[in-house]
Amino acid sequence: MASSTLKNESGTEFLPENQLILNAVSEGIYGFDLDGNAVFINPAAEKMTGWKTDELLGKNIHDCHHHSHSDGRHYPKEECPIYNTLQDGIPREITHEVFWRKDGTCFPVLYNSTPVYKDNKLIGVVTIFRDISIQKQTEHSLRHALKQVQALSEKLSSENQYLQLELADKTGDVGISGHSEKIKELIQQIKLVANTDSTVLISGENGTGKELVARNLHQLSHRADKPLISVNCAAFSATLLESELFGHEKGAFTGATNRRKGRFELADHGTLFLDEVAELSLEAQSKLLRVIQEQEFERVGSSESIKVDIRLMTASHHDLLKRVQQGLFRMDLYYRLNVFPIMVPALRDRLEDIPELVNHLIHDLNRKLGKKIKGVSKKGLQHLMLHNWPGNVRELQNVLEREIILSQGDVLQIAPITTINTNNALQASSLTLAQMEKQYVTQVLQQVNWRISGNTGAATLLDLAPSTLRSRMKKLGITRPN
Numbered sequence: 001m002a003s004s005t006l007k008n009e010s011g012t013e014f015l016p017e018n019q020l021i022l023n024a025v026s027e028g029i030y031g032f033d034l035d036g037n038a039v040f041i042n043p044a045a046e047k048m049t050g051w052k053t054d055e056l057l058g059k060n061i062h063d064c065h066h067h068s069h070s071d072g073r074h075y076p077k078e079e080c081p082i083y084n085t086l087q088d089g090i091p092r093e094i095t096h097e098v099f100w101r102k103d104g105t106c107f108p109v110l111y112n113s114t115p116v117y118k119d120n121k122l123i124g125v126v127t128i129f130r131d132i133s134i135q136k137q138t139e140h141s142l143r144h145a146l147k148q149v150q151a152l153s154e155k156l157s158s159e160n161q162y163l164q165l166e167l168a169d170k171t172g173d174v175g176i177s178g179h180s181e182k183i184k185e186l187i188q189q190i191k192l193v194a195n196t197d198s199t200v201l202i203s204g205e206n207g208t209g210k211e212l213v214a215r216n217l218h219q220l221s222h223r224a225d226k227p228l229i230s231v232n233c234a235a236f237s238a239t240l241l242e243s244e245l246f247g248h249e250k251g252a253f254t255g256a257t258n259r260r261k262g263r264f265e266l267a268d269h270g271t272l273f274l275d276e277v278a279e280l281s282l283e284a285q286s287k288l289l290r291v292i293q294e295q296e297f298e299r300v301g302s303s304e305s306i307k308v309d310i311r312l313m314t315a316s317h318h319d320l321l322k323r324v325q326q327g328l329f330r331m332d333l334y335y336r337l338n339v340f341p342i343m344v345p346a347l348r349d350r351l352e353d354i355p356e357l358v359n360h361l362i363h364d365l366n367r368k369l370g371k372k373i374k375g376v377s378k379k380g381l382q383h384l385m386l387h388n389w390p391g392n393v394r395e396l397q398n399v400l401e402r403e404i405i406l407s408q409g410d411v412l413q414i415a416p417i418t419t420i421n422t423n424n425a426l427q428a429s430s431l432t433l434a435q436m437e438k439q440y441v442t443q444v445l446q447q448v449n450w451r452i453s454g455n456t457g458a459a460t461l462l463d464l465a466p467s468t469l470r471s472r473m474k475k476l477g478i479t480r481p482n
């Protein structure tokens with residue numbers, strides 16, 4: 001392909017000594033005279049634009065392939081950097097424009113316009129250009145990939161952080177052990193409400209199994225394949241809790257070095273379990289009420305509302321209604337949370353569940369501690385059944401864990417469990433032996449719901465034959481209240 005002449009219209013020689021090189025390079029090169037008409041076109045330029053040298057020489061190149069912007073807007077030649085260089089002699093480099101091909105398509109281009117002087121006189125401009133489609137495409141794909149990586153990494157780091165917290169504290173499955181009437185009733189309630197989206201308020205003393213109930217509810221719900229996200233409201237200060245629940249933007253407060261999703265966002269389409277909900281500050285209660293009402297919230301430091309679809313469960317060992325009466329808990333929030341109340345019974349009210357619970361807990365603890373304990377001796381079980389378990393199942397779990405660690409054999413021999421109860425001790429000192437016996441036997445009978453025989457009956461616990469216990473009760477004047 002022949003290159004153009006190297007003379008401009010006025011006959012001034014234009015870049016003569018470089019002609020061979022200019023024809024060989026892969027960049028497109030144009031030479032313009034002072035009127036902006038083409039005086040030189042190299043073969044690479046012809047190839048890129050589809051315009052032949054003969055079609056362009058002596059013509060205004062701007063009108064051929066620089067007439068419009070990439071969005072189709074007209075591009076007046078007075079605004080063209082090449083023409084501006086022709087006017088002021090200042091070199092320019094442009095990275096964000098397109099050149100149009102002869103066939104009407106266009107390509108992104110990187111070009112510069114360099115003034116050409118002869119004898120200190122501006123005689124024209126040389127433009128060198130390169131098709132940067134591939135570079136732009138790569139840039140675009142990279143930017144897209146980077147955005148995806150950022151979103152994924154943000155999601156993973158939030159989930160990972162949460163899962164690690166969860167893992168640190170979870171052992172065992174979600175099975176609820178027990179066959180007492182109270183546990184049967186509890187399981188019945190769980191089944192009734194699990195597959196609805198109703199808000200559930202789980203009450204009960206510490207260690208009774210409230211969180212276990214929440215996990216069961218989630219597992220049985222249609223949200224089971226989505227996350228169950230738990231927050232212990234008592235574990236955070238009022239300000240930290242807000243960012244924990246709703247997340248925060250980068251720089252929202254000192255130490256917020258990254259944007260972070262809150263638990264509400266993590267629980268989207270799943271279940272959010274707020275444990276110890278009574279510990280929420282009044283301010284946090286107002287925010288929670290708003291989220292429940294509108295199902296939307298803002299991250300700390302952001303004004304953008306985020307919509308979520310969550311099922312809410314809360315738990316408290318406090319009597320929430322009492323907290324309302326004391327002015328510590330908002331009544332409107334209480335009613336919003338208490339749509340379906342579930343009461344988890346204290347262990348002392350269902351002592352007959354102890355043997356089954358013990359088996360369940362030993363199975364989990366064997367796994368955790370790498371032991372092979374088979375069970376508890378008969379006497380040991382009696383001692384467990386005579387305790388009144390102020391710390392509920394968690395206390396039982398702790399007693400068993402300690403015994404398993406200390407145990408030499410594969411059957412646990414558990415000694416009587418002592419409870420520090422100064423009231424009883426004082427009372428006991430002023431009683432006769434018969435009165436003390438009556439008090440003790442009555443207490444045991446109450447604990448087992450007045451069942452006399454059977455493995456978990458009072459006779460077994462007291463190590464007496466059922467008939468002996470009956471005559472002892474008669475002698476001591478003990479009768480079951482109606």
Ligand SMILES: Nc1ncnc2c1ncn2[C@@H]1O[C@H](COP(=O)(O)OP(=O)(O)OP(=O)(O)O)[C@@H](O)[C@H]1O
Pocket residue numbers: 172175176177178204205206207208209210211212213275317357360393394397
């Ligand atoms: N019925 C049950 N069957 C088997 N394990 C149980 C049962 N109830 C409680 N547990 C176990 O006892 C422990 C304490 O239960 P959980 O943490 O659910 O109690 P909680 O009422 O939420 O306690 P807190 O009020 O202190 O938060 C857990 O390890 C749980 O798995």
